Amino acid sequence: MSTLEEHVDVGVPIDRAWDRLHRVENFPSFVEGVRDARTEPNGRAHLDVEAGGRTRELEAEVSDRKERVMEWHTTGAPLLAGTFSLKPIDRTHTRVQARLEYDPDTVRETFGGPKGFAQANAIERVVRSDLEHFKDYLERER
Helix, strand or coil, X not given: CEEEEEEEEECCXXXXXXXXXXXXXXXXXXXXXXXXXXXXXXXXXXXXXXXXXXXXXXXXXXXXXXXXXXXXXXXXXXXXXEEEEEEEEECCEEXXXXXEXXXXXXXXXXXXXXCHHHHHHHHHHHHHHHHHHHHHHHXXXX
């Protein structure tokens, strides 16, 4: 398994960032490749994802931990897991940290794309870009 961690500082209070992070139906606004997303019963989310010219439906279980940490993991292939951690910087700024655990070969087989280091770089770029889009999404709604 590979692990990727990235963060972005956003100009909104932690409560607003936490609330927006839980609006699964808005994921297409800031997560690259997500075409449709919806909350399902029992802490699940359904995502229609397009990547590498392929479309896949993903089901994920989502749960919250103390200290503003959201955990998630897919319930089928590809096996992915991660967390979003929110930390207050001050009253009007929040750090959003994303952690993703994935098997590069499984991601490549499922969605296509390059092998090895090139794929890791591509995944890093996507996660960084998604965090920047999340920042824009949050700050646009002030």
